Amino acid sequence: MPLSRTFLADLERLVGAGGLVRSHEGRLVYESDMHTFYRGAPDVVALPIRTDQVVAIVRLCRAEHVPIVPRGSGTGLIGGAMAPHGGVMIGMNRMDQILELDLPNRCATVQSGLINLSLTRAVANRGYFFAPDPSSQMVSSIGGNVATNAGGPHCLKYGITTNHVLGLELVTGTGELVRLGGKVADRPGYDLTGVAVGSEGTFGIVTAVTVRLLHAPEAVRTILASFAAIEDASEAVSAIIAAGMIPAALEMLDEMMIRAINEGSGAGYPKDAAAVLLIELDGPVGEVMAQGQRAAQICWERGALEVRVARDDVERALLWKGRKEAAGAVGRLAPTYLLQDAVVPRSKLPAIMREMIAIGARHRVRIANVFHAGDGNLHPLILYDDRDPEELERAKAANEELLHACITMGGTVTGEHGVGLDKAKNLPLQYADADLNFMYRLRRAFDPDAMMNPGKLLPSHPACGEGFRPARPRVPEGAWI
Amino acid sequence: MSVAGRSVAEAFVAIAGRDGVRSDQGARAGAAVDGQLAGLVVRPGSLEQLSQVMALAHEAGLAVVPRGSGSALELGRPPARMDVALDLRGLDRVVEYNPADVTITVEAGITVGALAARLAPHRQFLALDPPGGATRTLGGITATNASGPLRARYGTMRDLLLGVRFVQADGVVTWGGSKVVKSVSGYDVPKLMVGALGTLGVLGELTLRLHPLPDAERSWLVPLPSAEAAQTFVERVVDSSVQPNRLEYFSDRVLDAVAAGSAAAGVAVSIGSVEEAVVEGRARLAAIARAGGADIVPVPDSFWSDTERALTPSGGEALLQIASLTSRLATTQRAIVEAVGAAASGTPVWTSACAPLGTFRVRLGAADVARTAAVTNRLRAELAEIDGSVVIARGPSALRVVIDPWGPVEAGAFALMRALKDDLDPGRVLNPGRFVGGL
Numbered sequence: 001m002p003l004s005r006t007f008l009a010d011l012e013r014l015v016g017a018g019g020l021v022r023s024h025e026g027r028l029v030y031e032s033d034m035h036t037f038y039r040g041a042p043d044v045v046a047l048p049i050r051t052d053q054v055v056a057i058v059r060l061c062r063a064e065h066v067p068i069v070p071r072g073s074g075t076g077l078i079g080g081a082m083a084p085h086g087g088v089m090i091g092m093n094r095m096d097q098i099l100e101l102d103l104p105n106r107c108a109t110v111q112s113g114l115i116n117l118s119l120t121r122a123v124a125n126r127g128y129f130f131a132p133d134p135s136s137q138m139v140s141s142i143g144g145n146v147a148t149n150a151g152g153p154h155c156l157k158y159g160i161t162t163n164h165v166l167g168l169e170l171v172t173g174t175g176e177l178v179r180l181g182g183k184v185a186d187r188p189g190y191d192l193t194g195v196a197v198g199s200e201g202t203f204g205i206v207t208a209v210t211v212r213l214l215h216a217p218e219a220v221r222t223i224l225a226s227f228a229a230i231e232d233a234s235e236a237v238s239a240i241i242a243a244g245m246i247p248a249a250l251e252m253l254d255e256m257m258i259r260a261i262n263e264g265s266g267a268g269y270p271k272d273a274a275a276v277l278l279i280e281l282d283g284p285v286g287e288v289m290a291q292g293q294r295a296a297q298i299c300w301e302r303g304a305l306e307v308r309v310a311r312d313d314v315e316r317a318l319l320w321k322g323r324k325e326a327a328g329a330v331g332r333l334a335p336t337y338l339l340q341d342a343v344v345p346r347s348k349l350p351a352i353m354r355e356m357i358a359i360g361a362r363h364r365v366r367i368a369n370v371f372h373a374g375d376g377n378l379h380p381l382i383l384y385d386d387r388d389p390e391e392l393e394r395a396k397a398a399n400e401e402l403l404h405a406c407i408t409m410g411g412t413v414t415g416e417h418g419v420g421l422d423k424a425k426n427l428p429l430q431y432a433d434a435d436l437n438f439m440y441r442l443r444r445a446f447d448p449d450a451m452m453n454p455g456k457l458l459p460s461h462p463a464c465g466e467g468f469r470p471a472r473p474r475v476p477e478g479a480w481i
Numbered sequence: 482m483s484v485a486g487r488s489v490a491e492a493f494v495a496i497a498g499r500d501g502v503r504s505d506q507g508a509r510a511g512a513a514v515d516g517q518l519a520g521l522v523v524r525p526g527s528l529e530q531l532s533q534v535m536a537l538a539h540e541a542g543l544a545v546v547p548r549g550s551g552s553a554l555e556l557g558r559p560p561a562r563m564d565v566a567l568d569l570r571g572l573d574r575v576v577e578y579n580p581a582d583v584t585i586t587v588e589a590g591i592t593v594g595a596l597a598a599r600l601a602p603h604r605q606f607l608a609l610d611p612p613g614g615a616t617r618t619l620g621g622i623t624a625t626n627a628s629g630p631l632r633a634r635y636g637t638m639r640d641l642l643l644g645v646r647f648v649q650a651d652g653v654v655t656w657g658g659s660k661v662v663k664s665v666s667g668y669d670v671p672k673l674m675v676g677a678l679g680t681l682g683v684l685g686e687l688t689l690r691l692h693p694l695p696d697a698e699r700s701w702l703v704p705l706p707s708a709e710a711a712q713t714f715v716e717r718v719v720d721s722s723v724q725p726n727r728l729e730y731f732s733d734r735v736l737d738a739v740a741a742g743s744a745a746a747g748v749a750v751s752i753g754s755v756e757e758a759v760v761e762g763r764a765r766l767a768a769i770a771r772a773g774g775a776d777i778v779p780v781p782d783s784f785w786s787d788t789e790r791a792l793t794p795s796g797g798e799a800l801l802q803i804a805s806l807t808s809r810l811a812t813t814q815r816a817i818v819e820a821v822g823a824a825a826s827g828t829p830v831w832t833s834a835c836a837p838l839g840t841f842r843v844r845l846g847a848a849d850v851a852r853t854a855a856v857t858n859r860l861r862a863e864l865a866e867i868d869g870s871v872v873i874a875r876g877p878s879a880l881r882v883v884i885d886p887w888g889p890v891e892a893g894a895f896a897l898m899r900a901l902k903d904d905l906d907p908g909r910v911l912n913p914g915r916f917v918g919g920l
Contacts, residue, residue, distance in 0.1 A: 104716065104808040105839070127720070149665040162669060163640055178893035184869045185838050186626075186804040188887040189917045190681070190898050194639060194672025198665050218722035238581050244604065244693030284722050287758035343661045347581035375663040412664035419666060427667055434655045438905075439668045445900040457667065470653045473529075475537040476495035 003043050003088075007064055011046060011088070014056045019094075021045035030071065030089050031082060034136075038079030038421050042069060042089035049094045051169065051177065051207045058205065059175035061088050067454050070201035072113060072144030075136040077339060078420025080148065080200050084455050090205055092143050098122055099208060107166055107183055109210045112143025119211070128213040131158040134416070135324070143206050149198030151416030153249040153323075156374040157282070158214070160416060162197040167210035170196055172203065173447025183210055195442060200418055201453035203446035217282035220248075221292035222310040224319045225299035226273035230254055233275035234349040236302040237373045240279065241346060243298065245291050249280040250374030251323055254353075257368045257381075258322075260329040267322030270306050277373070278323055326370040327381075333368060334383035338399050342406035343415035346376040355405045356380060363398035365391070377415035378406070403429065424459040433463040434470035489541055490521055493565075496533045497525050501571065512566035514546055515559035515878035519566035526571040528588070528646065528654065528685045535683060535910075536652025538565055544913050547679040549590060549618030553625045555875040557678055557886055561914025567683065569620055575599055576686060577660075583691045584643060584662060589620025589684040604694045608635035612789050612842075620684040626676030630727035630749075630785065633837050641690045642671040647682035650906040660688045680916045681905050695753030698726065699763070700784055701777040703770050704736070704744030708814040710773060711746040715810060715836040717769045718750065723762050727751040730810060731788060732832035738791035739784065746814075748836065749784065750777075792831050797847035799876035803860060805869045806839040816863045817843055824855035842874075850877065854884040861888055887917040 012020055021027055022044050031041035048054050061068050067087035074081050083089055092113035100109040103126055110119060116137040119130045132145055133152035140150070146168070151160040158164075167181030181193035196203050227233040233252055240247065253261070253276040258269045269276050279295050281288045296307050310316040322329075330337055344352045353369075360367040360382075371379040380402060384395035403413055403426055413419075413426045427436065440458060443450070458464045493502045503509070503522040512522045525531040538545050544562035548554065549569055572588035573595065580603040587596060593607075594615030600606055611617065611627030621627075623645075628637040635641070644658035657670025674684060705711045711730050718728060731747045741747065752762040763777070770777050794800045805813040814832060821830050829846035845853060853876065860871045873886035880886075890898070895918055902920045914920075 102808075105806045106719070106837075149669070151663060151665075155663065159640065160663065160665070162672070163636070172897070176893055176896070178897065179891060180894055182868050184804045184806060184864075184867055185840055186802070186870060186872075187868070187890075188870055188872055189890045189894060190677055190901065191639065191672045191675060192894060192897055194675070195669055197672075198669050215720065215722070241583060241693075242581060244696065246693070284724055284754070284758050284761060286761035287724070287754045290755040290757045343659070343663055345579065345582040345584070345661055347579055372663075376661055377663050410660050412659040412661050412666045414666045415661075415663040416665055423666075430659070430666055432656065434649075434653045435657060435667075435670075438649070438655045438657065438670065441904050442668055442670070442673070442901065445897055445904060470655075473532045473536045473652045473654075475533055475540060475652075476492050 003066065007066070008044065010060055011044065011057065014053055014060065015046050015048055019047045019049065021047070030074070030091070033074045033076040033079060033081045035077050035079045035422055038082055038084070040082050040084040040086070042083035043086045045089045045091055047091045047094050054090060054171050054205055054207055055175055055177050057088065057090060058171050062175055062449060062451060065451070067451050068205070069453050070147065070205040072141030072147070073115070073139050075140040076144060076148055076420065077417045078148070078422045080418060080420035080456055084421060092141060095207065102183065103128065103213070105183060106213045107210055108213055109208060110142055111208055112146065112206045113141050116140050116142055116145055123213055127216050129216050130211060131164050131214050132161045142209050142211070146197050146206055146209055147200050148418035153251055153372060155416070156250055156372065157246050157248040162194065164212045165193060165197050165209060166212055168193055168196055168206050169208035170204045170206050173449060173452045181210070198418070200420060200457045202443055202457050204452055219285040219288040220280065220282045220316065221288045222316045222319050223279040223292060223296055224308045225277045225279065225304045226270045226306045227275045227277065227302070227304055228272065230275040230353050231350050232303045233277045234353065234373070236277060236299050236304070237349060238347065239298045239302065240295050241374065243294060245281070245295060247279050247295070247374060248282045249278065250372070251278040252276065252369070252371055252373035253323065253326065254369035256333065256366060257326055257329070257370050260333050260368065261322040261325060263332055264325060264329045267318065267325070269322055273305060278319060323370065330368055330381050330383070333366065334385060336386040337381040337383045338395050340378060340380045340382065340399060340402060341414045341417040342378050342403055342411055344376045344378065344406050344409045344411040348409040349373060349376060352378065352405060352409060356402060359398050359401050359405070363394045365395050365398045367398070375415070376411070419457045421456055424457055427459050428461055436461055436463040437468055437470050440464040492537055493521060493523050493534065496537065497523055497530050501526060512548065512568065514554050514563060517560060517563045519546065519563045522566045522568055524568040524571045528572065531572065531683060531685055532648050532652045532654045534567065535648045535650065539651045539908065539910050542908060543910070545910055546912055547683045549621030550592065550616050552613040552617050553621055553627065556625055557915035558881055558919065559878050560912065561909070561919070570618065572685060580605060583693070584660065584688060585691060586660060586686060586688040587619060588686055589623070590618050593617050593619065600691065605691045606694050607641065607689055608692045609638060609641065610785070612793060619687055623675055623684055623687060624677065624679045629789070630729040630835060632835050633728045634726045635692065639672060639675045642675055642687060643690055644688035645671045645674050645684060646686035647674060647684050649682050650908065650910040654685070655682065658688065662690055678912055678916045680902060680912045680920055683911070697756045697759045698751060698753035699759055700749060700751040700780050700782065701763070701766060702741055702747050702749045702780045702784065703775050703777050704742050705746045705748065705775055706744065708746050708811040711748050712810040714748050714770065714773055714775065715807065718766070719807065719837055721765060721769060723765050724752065724754070725750045726753045728836045730834040730836045732814065734829060734831045735788055735791045735833060738831065739787040741780070749780065788833065792833055792842050792844045794844050794875050797877060799845045799853050799880060800874045801843040801845060801857065801860070802872045802874045803841035803843060803864065803869065804839070805841060805864060806867060807837055809867065810834060810836060810839060813839070813841060816860060820856045820859040820863070821845070824859055825852035828852070850880045850883055853880055857884055890917050
């Protein structure tokens with residue numbers, strides 16, 4: 001439904017002509033996030049610079065029943081910040097100020113459009129950092145990190161975004177500006193901050209975030225170990241965890257990925273390696289030295305071909321180089337890929353790696369792997385040629401089968417990317433009707449008209465619809481009423 | 482809905498068995514909350530029974546008050562109604578434990594002690610040390626979001642609860658979260674259940690993140706001449722590379738009670754890591770203390786349980802939980818002393834704080850209700866400036882009638898909480914009246 005002239009005029013009055021993107025070409029920039037598979041341009045993009053403008057836009061849209069899609073930097077991987085139903089997109093990139101730095105209390109309050117890395121840069125010289133470090137951190141916004149509850153390589157030790165969010169300022173689906181949580185801990189009442197983080201814009205739109213800052217670790221030790229078999233590397237991961245270490249990062253690359261990376265810039269991974277393990281420990285010097293030694297020892301014991309320890313920041317960067325180039329390197333293997341984000345219990349890593357090889361063979365697709373082994377978070381890249389529709393179908397089938405395998409092993413469909421449009425259909429794999437219905441009702445408390453980011457996160461499923469009643473247990477019959 | 486008492490009881494018996502349903506005076510008195518007696522005490526033996534018990538209570542319009550060990554029953558307002566006391570200690574099994582995953586799934590009625598015994602052989606532990614010790618249930622700790630000094634490093638149940646199976650007001654069994662250490666699949670329902678006092682669902686099963694036990698762990702006390710000196714010491718530690726497990730402030734009376742000398746204030750620190758790092762950490766702590774003219778004194782592990790005992794109120798006393806800020810450690814301590822001096826002069830007061838968070842526990846000696854309420858009000862006024870809070874975590878019923886034990890909740894956030902409660906439990910079956918704003 002095209003937006004009325006009056007509506008657009010009202011919107012322009014709120015944010016000014018410079019705060020609106022109305023042209024066809026202009027709107028195309030906003031038609032997808034980094035998951036370009038899903039496209040849908042909004043009818044108009046509003047770029048507010050103040051919180052009261054956000055409130056007014058939401059109220060205007062609500063009155064006219066126009067759907068709203070919040071957007072940060074558009075670097076999500078799930079088809080979240082795009083507009084399948086059109087409507088108004090609210091782009092938060094102009095609201096990017098640091099509102100308060102409070103180092104004595106180790107926290108900061110920022111507008112949601114602030115770029116993740118900008119915050120760390122603002123406090124690094126005082127010895128602090130903002131822990132969530134998604135690969136997109138140079139461009140992704142903190143509001144986007146909050147929406148997807150983003151992770152990153154170092155969340156094995158530090159936790160994902162939610163563990164670092166103390167409070168939110170949120171404009172709900174009804175256009176109310178509410179403050180949830182805050183600098184001071186333990187506010188009485190339900191932990192609405194906790195459920196709003198990761199709600200992917202379906203509760204409302206976050207305008208400001210209070211986050212915890214951490215003291216930068218004194219020492220970092222990075223170790224790269226290569227193995228002749230991925231089972232050996234998986235066992236090394238289990239042994240490191242069992243030895244009582246919580247590395248900051250514990251990343252694995254498989255054979256296909258190693259080859260792709262070596263053919264590129266040449267991180268110089270051993271040619272005959274079937275798996276590379278990247279281990280990073282950080283903390284007080286004594287702890288890092290002792291645990292680093294022990295981790296290297298474990299790798300040797302599990303049959304490592306080679307173990308390299310970075311002696312300084314230059315060497316450390318070199319060890320990470322290949323890992324950071326992984327997604328780009330895959331371009332040399334195939335024109336396109338489907339990226340998965342499922343998680344299995346860590347002890348199931350060897351089993352899922354075996355299963356993945358079988359699935360790839362069954363569907364005649366190649367699967368390259370680079371993943372957060374420490375927490376069992378897989379990132380298989382299922383390669384296909386998008387000029388061949390039949391190959392795409394096989395890739396999709398392999399993708400679905402892989403998800404099923406992860407769930408069967410006790411896992412989850414997404415570890416850090418989020419649900420969005422991409423995985424909404426997969427949630428019923430993991431949740432029963434009653435569970436989905438509970439989520440639907442939770443959303444309804446914040447956004448009763450379901451106008452915030454419609455079609456995302458919650459699946460189109462009877463349990464997520466009006467009037468659905470989950471099956472109730474039978475109670476004994478008798479004359480008790 | 483008209484209810485014929487005896488036949489409802491029979492229906493509960495059909496679900497939970499003869500032993501699982503008690504209506505004798507002894508059992509009812511044992512499960513009393515704020516002097517109110519439930520008509521029945523029901524103790525389901527499985528999640529399925531729990532679900533049926535709730536479905537029946539819901540159909541019969543009976544108010545249900547869930548309980549674990551009973552150690553936190555003085556948290557919150559007195560119940561608005563109480564027909565059934567729901568004893569969850571029968572749900573005490575370990576559902577799934579694979580040490581290699583460093584997670585565990587347990588029924589909510591399992592005790593801290595039973596869980597620890599199961600984990601110890603694998604050198605793992607649940608990184609939570611709330612007051613009340615080994616007999617408390619994990620469900621109770623989750624519902625009240627209780628924590629102790631270890632919070633400084635590991636956070637609270639909010640950071641440790643990965644998945645939760647709960648029973649809604651109408652008996653529907655619901656699962657939220659996941660069984661793996663990392664998941665963003667759907668809304669983070671476990672967060673909602675932590676600290677909700679069972680008002681949105683009765684906790685049945687919990688999947689928890691565990692931690693490896695450190696190789697070595699040692700504790701020290703740093704006696705200091707004032708709360709201001711304590712704050713300075715804390716700020717230096719927080720800003721250093723020392724990585725403490727606990728960093729807890731204690732007032733003079735607590736130190737005195739555990740025979741730790743007669744300093745005006747003290748900060749106790751524990752470090753857990755590999756042996757080399759503990760030794761290194763000790764040296765750094767000593768240097769930071771020396772820079773402030775203080776010494777570090779080794780204390781045994783029992784120091785932590787001793788101080789906890791010193792902070793546990795006895796009959797007629799009250800426990801306040803104050804949320805302030807690290808930068809206001811000394812200001813808040815002074816405000817506590819002044820509020821007591823002005824409103825309840827002569828009443829003894831014991832204080833501790835999780836220093837890196839600025840969250841206080843305050844044991845207030847027996848005083849009449851009006852005076853304790855006045856102390857609370859004064860502190861709330863003081864804390865309002867920073868959006869802090871003062872919650873009465875324990876205290877006589879009479880106190881929690883004359884003053885809201887939770888304190889004010891911001892209107893916008895509260896409207897959302899009420900909408901949620903109205904939707905999920907419109908008949909107010911679950912723990913009615915006890916939570917914030919009478920939810």
